[in-house]
Amino acid sequence: MGPMTRRKALMAGAGGMASLLLAACGGKSGAGGGGNSAAASGAEKLGTKVEAGPLLMANWADYVDPADYKRYTAKFGPKTKVEGYGSNDELIAKLSAGGSDYDIVVPSGGYIPEIVEKGLARPLDHALLPNLKNLQPKFTKNPWDPGNKHAVTKDYGITSFYYRKDVVPDPPTTLEGWWQLIPKLKGKSINFIEGSAETIPLALLALGLDASSTKDADYQQAMKLMNAAKPAISNINSTYIERLGRGDIDLGIGWNGDVARAATDAKKKGIDIGFFVPQDRGWYWTDEWLIPAAGKNPVAAHAWINYMLDPKVAGGEQTWVGYNIPVQGALDYVPAAVAKNPMTDIPDDVLDKYSSGINTPELTAIQSKYYSLFRS
Numbered sequence: 217m218g219p220m221t222r223r224k225a226l227m228a229g230a231g232g233m234a235s236l237l238l239a240a241c242g243g244k245s246g247a248g249g250g251g252n253s254a255a256a257s258g259a260e261k262l263g264t265k266v267e268a269g270p271l272l273m274a275n276w277a278d279y280v281d282p283a284d285y286k287r288y289t290a291k292f293g294p295k296t297k298v299e300g301y302g303s304n305d306e307l308i309a310k311l312s313a314g315g316s317d318y319d320i321v322v323p324s325g326g327y328i329p330e331i332v333e334k335g336l337a338r339p340l341d342h343a344l345l346p347n348l349k350n351l352q353p354k355f356t357k358n359p360w361d362p363g364n365k366h367a368v369t370k371d372y373g374i375t376s377f378y379y380r381k382d383v384v385p386d387p388p389t390t391l392e393g394w395w396q397l398i399p400k401l402k403g404k405s406i407n408f409i410e411g412s413a414e415t416i417p418l419a420l421l422a423l424g425l426d427a428s429s430t431k432d433a434d435y436q437q438a439m440k441l442m443n444a445a446k447p448a449i450s451n452i453n454s455t456y457i458e459r460l461g462r463g464d465i466d467l468g469i470g471w472n473g474d475v476a477r478a479a480t481d482a483k484k485k486g487i488d489i490g491f492f493v494p495q496d497r498g499w500y501w502t503d504e505w506l507i508p509a510a511g512k513n514p515v516a517a518h519a520w521i522n523y524m525l526d527p528k529v530a531g532g533e534q535t536w537v538g539y540n541i542p543v544q545g546a547l548d549y550v551p552a553a554v555a556k557n558p559m560t561d562i563p564d565d566v567l568d569k570y571s572s573g574i575n576t577p578e579l580t581a582i583q584s585k586y587y588s589l590f591r592s
């Protein structure tokens with residue numbers, strides 16, 4: 217079988233790759249589609265009374281419009297309490313440790329099977345999600361969770377290199393070129409985001425290798441690129457929007473919606489930020505709303521997800537976070553400058569070439585092994 221890109225996987229529905237994935241995870245493939253179908257079978261049927269809360273959320277930094285926390289509280293009652301994390305690995309470690317009774321978390325799509333397999337996710341009760349009908353159909357067929365049994369796509373984007381245009385006036389045109397440029401810029405402020413699945417795929421793709429490879433030989437090649445760049449990297453931190461917006465970062469790896477927001481702030485200071493959108497191959501992802509099994513406020517958590525699926529709310533969120541949100545009707549509430557931003561408005565024929573990953577135990581183990589060597 218040839219490599220499965222994320223876009224192809226999204227269109228594959230519950231067949232093919234999805235069936236293989238779920239068989240590997242000990243689950244069963246089901247029909248795609250939202251609504252109150254068999255997709256929600258096995259879910260605990262909850263009441264309709266929203267708990268008093270507070271609603272405890274673990275989320276990426278700066279990843280929800282703060283005004284929506286207040287609007288949710290005004291509409292449903294529970295106050296929200298938000299804790300951050302820097303990588304999917306860190307989030308899963310927190311859930312596995314059982315130290316926090318999170319009601320809502322936001323893992324990336326490829327990590328959903330691992331979370332479900334470990335018994336850390338609560339099946340969704342679709343009766344509490346009437347707005348699930350607004351989710352774009354292809355996002356009801358994600359191969360890591362066909363039929364939205366455990367998760368609902370929050371938004372999606374790409375991971376790549378960003379830069380100050382005055383620092384990099386002649387930007388490379390390939391991923392490999394960016395990796396080769398970094399050692400030459402030692403002494404500049406260079407920030408990478410955290411996580412093995414954020415950095416390693418870009419090195420593998422730069423070399424024309426499978427971004428989800430489990431071959432040591434491929435990782436050894438990728439490590440040559442990464443280790444050559446390592447002495448020039450100033451910081452590894454997934455919280456970078458404000459620093460980039462102030463002009464305090466010269467170059468880095470980041471997520472396109474974050475960079476788009478920071479670029480708007482930087483522009484007000486006379487600083488131009490660029491973002492590299494690969495045209496041949498790249499890394500594409502979704503983030504997902506998921507309700508942990510240990511959460512104490514599952515009805516309130518469903519109310520949050522349903523609220524986020526309202527087109528007007530989703531449009532406001534896309535305007536604030538900068539990422540594309542797959543809710544039908546949301547674009548009616550998004551300014552054209554945001555909806556058509558070239559950093560985030562990636563054409564389908566480009567995204568079709570991008571890869572994604574589903575974190576199997578084998579993939580997680582080999583990525584963690586080499587990322588630990590990179591960070592040491």
